[in-house]
Amino acid sequence: MREPLLAAAGLILLSVAAGLARVLRGPNDVERLMAVQLLSTGGVAALLLIAYATNVPGVDDVALGLALLTAFAAIAFVNLLEADEGGTGT
Amino acid sequence: MSVLTFIDIGLSILVVTVAASTIVMRELFAAVVSYVAYGLLLAFVWIRLHAPDVALTEAAVGGGVTGVLLITAGKRLVPLRRTATEAEPTLILKVLAATLAALVACALAAAILMLPDEPPSLAPEAAAAASGPGAGLGNPITAVLISYRSFDTMLEKIVLILAVVAVWSIGTDRAWGNAPAPLRQARPYPAMVFLAQALVPIGALIGIHIFWVGADAPGGAFQGGALLAAMWMMAMMAQLAEPSRIDARWLRLALVAGPAVFLVIGLAGILMAGSFFAYPPNLAKPIILFIETFMVLSIAVALPMLVAGPPNEGLEP
Amino acid sequence: MTFLVDLFRITAIGTGAFFFVAGTVGLLRFPDSLTRLHALTKADNLGLGLVVLGLLPLTENVLVAFKLILIWALVLISGGSTAQLIGRALRSGRR
Numbered sequence: 209m210r211e212p213l214l215a216a217a218g219l220i221l222l223s224v225a226a227g228l229a230r231v232l233r234g235p236n237d238v239e240r241l242m243a244v245q246l247l248s249t250g251g252v253a254a255l256l257l258i259a260y261a262t263n264v265p266g267v268d269d270v271a272l273g274l275a276l277l278t279a280f281a282a283i284a285f286v287n288l289l290e291a292d293e294g295g296t297g298t
Numbered sequence: 299m300s301v302l303t304f305i306d307i308g309l310s311i312l313v314v315t316v317a318a319s320t321i322v323m324r325e326l327f328a329a330v331v332s333y334v335a336y337g338l339l340l341a342f343v344w345i346r347l348h349a350p351d352v353a354l355t356e357a358a359v360g361g362g363v364t365g366v367l368l369i370t371a372g373k374r375l376v377p378l379r380r381t382a383t384e385a386e387p388t389l390i391l392k393v394l395a396a397t398l399a400a401l402v403a404c405a406l407a408a409a410i411l412m413l414p415d416e417p418p419s420l421a422p423e424a425a426a427a428a429s430g431p432g433a434g435l436g437n438p439i440t441a442v443l444i445s446y447r448s449f450d451t452m453l454e455k456i457v458l459i460l461a462v463v464a465v466w467s468i469g470t471d472r473a474w475g476n477a478p479a480p481l482r483q484a485r486p487y488p489a490m491v492f493l494a495q496a497l498v499p500i501g502a503l504i505g506i507h508i509f510w511v512g513a514d515a516p517g518g519a520f521q522g523g524a525l526l527a528a529m530w531m532m533a534m535m536a537q538l539a540e541p542s543r544i545d546a547r548w549l550r551l552a553l554v555a556g557p558a559v560f561l562v563i564g565l566a567g568i569l570m571a572g573s574f575f576a577y578p579p580n581l582a583k584p585i586i587l588f589i590e591t592f593m594v595l596s597i598a599v600a601l602p603m604l605v606a607g608p609p610n611e612g613l614e615p
Numbered sequence: 616m617t618f619l620v621d622l623f624r625i626t627a628i629g630t631g632a633f634f635f636v637a638g639t640v641g642l643l644r645f646p647d648s649l650t651r652l653h654a655l656t657k658a659d660n661l662g663l664g665l666v667v668l669g670l671l672p673l674t675e676n677v678l679v680a681f682k683l684i685l686i687w688a689l690v691l692i693s694g695g696s697t698a699q700l701i702g703r704a705l706r707s708g709r710r
Binding site: 210211214215217218221222225228232237240241243244247251254255258259261262264265266267269270272273274276277278279280281283284285286287288289 | 300301302304305308309312316319323325327328331332334335338341342345346348350353354357358361362365366369370373481482486490493494497500501504507508511515516517521525528529531532535536
């Protein structure tokens, strides 16, 4: 029963790769922020699928940590994005 | 060729491509985001190699904390870029550097490819020591870190403290003792405050949980500490907390607590179990968890201090 | 009975992967930053939810199943809030 899981994981990885290629080229920094978003959702999904397909134990904690860390990275990048464009903000 | 082989090949190509794009990109933001993506893909590779502990550490440190450290430092350097007066390196220097880098890469590749079929390894000995009476934990990685190779782990934490001291020493003499510049200058958007208020408590609980289960399941002190550090930084970025003064006593105590407790217990091992850094057999697990608690504290305090940077002279005490 | 469960799993995971691909197609083809953000956030989070739903029957106990749902909830909250922040940054950049 692992082939469908792996196929789905492969598809998702491919989508993340294609999305990354587009967003990292983007015209401005905000586009790159979307790359972090993409990694967060796509990365967690592919991670869960691969780990369940190959029977790696304890992967739910890794996925939890990953979800939190990508949220943290996204906040950090947004924070510094605004600091760049005229630091007074709202 | 099964689907798994395809995925492995695809993952390898992706990792190399993203690594190359990190080096090639000219803009700071793009390069750091690419680096974070690289860290995440490496975490995948670790999962494929059946190493969830390393995957978590890679995602936490390589992807999250180091990425934020790079972007924070990079943004602070932007005003300085205009005053830089160094000339660009000459073409000859660039070619020389490229050749040297290529030679090192070839040497490493040759060393890996020419390994004998049974590469000499400490793994059997480490596994035996990890499941023996001196450790007796369910997670062999934690046992190796805190019992078989305990001295290395303690020294790593001391290196972390030295890094924090080095960052602090960048500040001017007048500013010594002040707090680092706040991670955020202006008022944060409400959405950011909401996100921090929602995630920080949950994240702190998850960090403590990952540290606690590290004794018997994938996890451990470093991963838990890195998550707690990320949560504190998230609170600082949403202005729910401010970086503290660097001469605050609690800060300095927290920083040295981990290696200090480790060292004291290691020395006590001479009296209690016969040699430096040995643990008495029936007390091994409680002692290990005790040491790890303080190590988590040290890591959770050291990493945000690294990102926050040197003391800021603009603030009045 | 297990055949039905397997069918449910494959359908959920397959649909989830489809939504991910759809989100990336939107990311590649939409003309504007804001529309790309829309495709990214909505489609990918839905895809993750479906994947989690499809993996639930595979978990060994209730605690792990709860953790999977918690993962989805965390990604949803952070994804939604980050999308708001990115949208705000895009708008103030335009002004």
